[in-house]
Amino acid sequence: xxxxxxxxxxxxxxxxxxxxxxxxxxxxxxxxxxxxxxxxxxxxxxxxxxxxxxxxxxxxxxxxxxxxxxxxxxxxxxxxxxxxxxxxxxxxxxxxxxxxxxxxxxxxxxxxxxxxxxxxxxxxxxxxxxxxxxxxxxxxxxxxxxxxxxxxxxxxxxxxxxxxxxxxxxxxxxxxxxxxxxxxxxxxxxxxxxxxxxxxxxxxxxxxxxxxxxxxxxxxxxxxxxxxxxxxxxxxxxxxxxxxxxxxxxxxxxxxxxxxxxxxxxxxxxxxxxxxxxxxxxxxxxxxxxxxxxxxxxxxxxxxxxxxxxxxxxxxxxxxxxxxxxxxxxxxxxxxxxxxxxxxxxxxxxxxxxxxxxxxxxxxxxxxxxxxxxxxxxxxxxxxxxxxxxxxxxxxxxxxxxxxxxxxxxxxxxxxxxxxxxxxxxxxxxxx
Amino acid sequence: xxxxxxxxxxxxxxxxxxxxxxxxxxxxxxxxxxxxxxxxxxxxxxxxxxxxxxxxxxxxxxxxxxxxxxxxxxxxxxxxxxxxxxxxxxxxxxxxxxxxxxxxxxxxxxxxxxxxxxxxxxxxxxxxxxxxxxxxxxxxxxxxxxxxxxxxxxxxxxxxxxxxxxxxxxxxxxxxxxxxxxxxxxxxxxxxxxxxxxxxxxxxxxxxxxxxxxxxxxxxxxxxxxxxxxxxxxxxxxxxxxxxxxxxxxxxxxxxxxxxxxxxxxxxxxxxxxxxxxxxxxxxxxxxxxxxxxxxxxxxx
Numbered sequence: 001x002x003x004x005x006x007x008x009x010x011x012x013x014x015x016x017x018x019x020x021x022x023x024x025x026x027x028x029x030x031x032x033x034x035x036x037x038x039x040x041x042x043x044x045x046x047x048x049x050x051x052x053x054x055x056x057x058x059x060x061x062x063x064x065x066x067x068x069x070x071x072x073x074x075x076x077x078x079x080x081x082x083x084x085x086x087x088x089x090x091x092x093x094x095x096x097x098x099x100x101x102x103x104x105x106x107x108x109x110x111x112x113x114x115x116x117x118x119x120x121x122x123x124x125x126x127x128x129x130x131x132x133x134x135x136x137x138x139x140x141x142x143x144x145x146x147x148x149x150x151x152x153x154x155x156x157x158x159x160x161x162x163x164x165x166x167x168x169x170x171x172x173x174x175x176x177x178x179x180x181x182x183x184x185x186x187x188x189x190x191x192x193x194x195x196x197x198x199x200x201x202x203x204x205x206x207x208x209x210x211x212x213x214x215x216x217x218x219x220x221x222x223x224x225x226x227x228x229x230x231x232x233x234x235x236x237x238x239x240x241x242x243x244x245x246x247x248x249x250x251x252x253x254x255x256x257x258x259x260x261x262x263x264x265x266x267x268x269x270x271x272x273x274x275x276x277x278x279x280x281x282x283x284x285x286x287x288x289x290x291x292x293x294x295x296x297x298x299x300x301x302x303x304x305x306x307x308x309x310x311x312x313x314x315x316x317x318x319x320x321x322x323x324x325x326x327x328x329x330x331x332x333x334x335x336x337x338x339x340x341x342x343x344x345x346x347x348x349x350x351x352x353x354x355x356x357x358x359x360x361x362x363x364x365x366x367x368x369x370x371x372x373x374x375x376x377x378x379x380x381x382x383x384x385x386x387x388x389x390x391x392x393x394x395x396x397x398x399x400x401x402x403x404x405x406x407x408x409x410x411x412x413x414x415x416x417x418x419x420x421x422x423x424x425x426x427x428x429x430x431x432x
Numbered sequence: 433x434x435x436x437x438x439x440x441x442x443x444x445x446x447x448x449x450x451x452x453x454x455x456x457x458x459x460x461x462x463x464x465x466x467x468x469x470x471x472x473x474x475x476x477x478x479x480x481x482x483x484x485x486x487x488x489x490x491x492x493x494x495x496x497x498x499x500x501x502x503x504x505x506x507x508x509x510x511x512x513x514x515x516x517x518x519x520x521x522x523x524x525x526x527x528x529x530x531x532x533x534x535x536x537x538x539x540x541x542x543x544x545x546x547x548x549x550x551x552x553x554x555x556x557x558x559x560x561x562x563x564x565x566x567x568x569x570x571x572x573x574x575x576x577x578x579x580x581x582x583x584x585x586x587x588x589x590x591x592x593x594x595x596x597x598x599x600x601x602x603x604x605x606x607x608x609x610x611x612x613x614x615x616x617x618x619x620x621x622x623x624x625x626x627x628x629x630x631x632x633x634x635x636x637x638x639x640x641x642x643x644x645x646x647x648x649x650x651x652x653x654x655x656x657x658x659x660x661x662x663x664x665x666x667x668x669x670x671x672x673x674x675x676x677x678x679x680x681x682x683x684x685x686x687x688x689x690x691x692x693x694x695x696x697x698x699x700x701x702x703x704x705x706x707x708x709x710x711x712x713x714x715x716x717x718x719x720x721x722x723x724x725x726x727x728x729x730x731x732x733x
Contacts, residue, residue: 073689073692074688074689074692077489077692078692080489081489099488103488103489190672190673190675191672191673192673247586248575248576248583248586250586250675250676250677251575251583251585251586251591251675251676252574252575252576252586256576256577260576395677395678398676398677399677402676402677404588404677413509416507416509417507417508417509417510419507420502420503420506420507420508
């Protein structure tokens, strides 16, 4: 008898507990989409969310986290197109912001930034490519230096190498490393952008920032097949012919290359400042590394101090029902306390009071110095320009680096692929 | 059967002059028909309409006529390459899946010791998710940490065929089961008669088994051909981004990247690629049906 009664009692108690739990459910759920899945920044995000929830009873911040590639390629777009888009989402500045505004996904944040002088908390140079028609659509969070030549200092010491000051010296270092049996440079280029960005920076140094921008923006009359681009890819041909890149670079993911670099498999790993965060969690304790910007080319065009970098930040969905709360959340994310922890995790913060170059990690200071010393900041192709154009340039760079095509052939193929879109862009411009 | 005799209260079926039997038949078909219309016809029509627009999934679509088709068929070398890869994949899987499945079924039909165990082992890959299979083989063949010094996935010349072999390994068990079941339906008397006529094992297979497996073979080929154009997961997992140099790019992976990639987000263009693929598969299926029907009627004649 007792046994018969016990089961319904357990069920009823359980149901009442579920009822209690339901009673505590938050009134508002704020969806926050980003791509920080691991590394030293992840605990900062998690803690910031918990702090915000504690300050706002009845509010739950639901983090929707996808790995960087999925987020960039399909994840965010699918979420925005779906019926329940995120209220706040991470984004890369540049063409992507423009597209989000043009497609009606982005809320105007100008007034929110003007309120209480919030705008003045940011570095003055944080706003590039975050505005459209003079209106703010992105709260810049960090400055992302996209290409720094990270090198293994132990390998440098072993072969008595010095940091190259010119492009020719860099080539000489590569030759010495190769002769000593080292893998001079490692890439995980399965996703095409790692080597693509490095190659694109080299192109800019050869052709100058204006031609670089014109060709990638599909300006009428421009083409990939121009003497400057061909010359730049011929430089990459030299790298390929000398075997400066790791074997299998086309088939492995960037994360594999990064792990390889941390474990001494190669001397160089050209990548962004997020390597610092990765090294904090994934590198062996005795791993030592340093970095520098691409050295100047003696016969290059345009600014030879240029740096490939971009801002990243947060946007608010135009369709959000909790605009004020979303802004409040972003004010919390951009608060000095959260941003200081971001800096400790390896980020260059856009908040003035949070970023003291004298007190930061030395690796991060390298990025900061490169950024400070660069007269020109150039955008990576995949965030600054239409992705189809970027991908075709990346294809060309990969083909040349793999020795499958010479510079002119690879660029001709890329141009053939882009030509229909170039014509379409011209037509659209004509209509506008 | 009691019928309503009141004028003006006739059911739709009565007004259309349909008999009870036909009405019942339509009633039974209706739910399936509704589902078919909602989930197949409407999306198909919507895809064709969308293919005439430039649209990123947000904002106002812009009518561009047949521009997307023109780009896909004349200016998109990667799409052309991906279709060619689909064709190679189809040929390879016909051999590796259907061919191997048939051979395995014939071998099992010899009923040597332990054949039941082999049947289970060979069918096991079919019970796993393609994503799991893809990941498993990806790690075995990983260019950096895998078992082989030179990974076939890292080489432009071998990457596609590697995926084909994994696909064959996965699905040959399925076709084996189909053929094996069909073999069990062949009357044993035919084999006995052949045996009395002095036919050896090979001749019995060639002159009894294979001709009577014709229908199963035709169905298997159709499943395999259409399946080759629907493939996605294995390629997505084993060779993301169509590496190296789009050598493992197939139409569906290129379509998804064109349509849903955050920045490309060319829903209209993706829809045009989907429409082309639909027409292609439809065309192949119709052609295949016509050819097989013709050969069947010739045989009957």
